[in-house]
Amino acid sequence: MLELQNVTHIYPNGTRALDDVTLSIPKGMYGLLGPNGAGKSTLMRTVATLQTPSSGSITFGDLDILQEAEELRKRLGYLPQDFGVYPRVSAYDMLDHMAVLKGVGSSKERKETVETLLEQVNLWDVRKKAIAGFSGGMRQRFGIAQALIGNPDLIIVDEPTAGLDPEERNRFLNLLAEIGENVVVILSTHIVEDVADLCPRMAVIVEGSIKLEGAPKDLIDKSRGTIWGKTIPRGELEAHREKYEVISTRLFAGNTIVHIMSDKDPGDDFKPADGGLEDVYFSTLASTRRSAPAAAAA
Ligand SMILES: Nc1ncnc2c1ncn2[C@@H]1O[C@H](COP(=O)(O)OP(=O)(O)OP(=O)(O)O)[C@@H](O)[C@H]1O
Numbered sequence: 115m116l117e118l119q120n121v122t123h124i125y126p127n128g129t130r131a132l133d134d135v136t137l138s139i140p141k142g143m144y145g146l147l148g149p150n151g152a153g154k155s156t157l158m159r160t161v162a163t164l165q166t167p168s169s170g171s172i173t174f175g176d177l178d179i180l181q182e183a184e185e186l187r188k189r190l191g192y193l194p195q196d197f198g199v200y201p202r203v204s205a206y207d208m209l210d211h212m213a214v215l216k217g218v219g220s221s222k223e224r225k226e227t228v229e230t231l232l233e234q235v236n237l238w239d240v241r242k243k244a245i246a247g248f249s250g251g252m253r254q255r256f257g258i259a260q261a262l263i264g265n266p267d268l269i270i271v272d273e274p275t276a277g278l279d280p281e282e283r284n285r286f287l288n289l290l291a292e293i294g295e296n297v298v299v300i301l302s303t304h305i306v307e308d309v310a311d312l313c314p315r316m317a318v319i320v321e322g323s324i325k326l327e328g329a330p331k332d333l334i335d336k337s338r339g340t341i342w343g344k345t346i347p348r349g350e351l352e353a354h355r356e357k358y359e360v361i362s363t364r365l366f367a368g369n370t371i372v373h374i375m376s377d378k379d380p381g382d383d384f385k386p387a388d389g390g391l392e393d394v395y396f397s398t399l400a401s402t403r404r405s406a407p408a409a410a411a412a
Pocket residue numbers: 125126127129130131148149150151152153154155156157195273304
């Protein structure tokens with residue numbers, strides 16, 4: 115179990131990127147969902163011990179990771195948002211090199227590790243090709259392979275599916291789900307479906323603080339009766355925005371489907387919407403804007 119207690123991070127320029135974050139993250143896939151700039155990468159880098167928070171504590175099991183960063187790193191697999199390692203070196207050689215760096219000393223053990231990982235992420239057939247020539251999805255799968263060297267029991271992947279086509283995204287997420295059964299995997303993303311499809315638990319982070327936490331299914335159940343939808347001609351959207359708390363809009367066959375937030379039946383031809391986790395997420399973002407309009411606009 116990974117536990118964050120009152121973690122705050124303020125960058126030297128005064129940006130409060132994390133604001134009193136308290137979270138318990140159990141084994142399995144955990145989704146950290148939030149818009150750009152919400153603080154996801156700051157949180158991921160902090161847990162990965164690449165930066166120290168301004169205040170707060172973080173433990174992984176019995177390990178105080180802020181005091182024992184080296185110990186944590188031995189147990190950590192990390193795929194950063196900007197994994198910029200795309201050299202003209204083959205996937206095999208690069209992975210072998212990274213295994214050396216991670217302390218897999220004996221060449222026999224390394225061979226086993228590298229070969230198993232290449233099979234696992236489905237890059238065996240292209241193991242002799244340069245990573246520089248890989249597609250986005252292949253690079254991300256390579257990124258996961260390097261993160262898995264040394265059997266980590268805490269795996270952090272920061273926005274891994276951005277830019278992948280649907281097939282590659284699917285393949286990547288399935289791979290993560292297989293890995294995620296026995297270890298803690300934190301998946302940071304701004305893509306709602308990544309979380310909805312895969313994560314038994316999740317949190318929504320906005321402006322550095324946790325706005326929502328729980329099992330996606332429970333969060334969806336809780337939101338029932340508060341989200342309403344209808345299809346309107348495009349030209350009526352502005353009038354609806356003025357009258358209702360519109361949380362999302364989508365064009366459909368020349369019309370617009372609007373979803374609004376309302377604690378009671380708004381009438382006006384609205385029907386209860388069943389937009390799943392996306393509605394939960396958008397209504398959380400809308401509530402944040404409503405409670406702090408100045409900060410959200412900044
Ligand atoms: N080194 C830094 N110095 C100052 N401010 C920073 C620094 N890194 C991030 N920030 C700011 O901290 C806030 C959180 O950024 P962070 O990158 O953690 O968010 P994010 O949710 O990962 O967003 P994205 O998806 O765009 O990467 C943003 O306002 C960002 O501009």
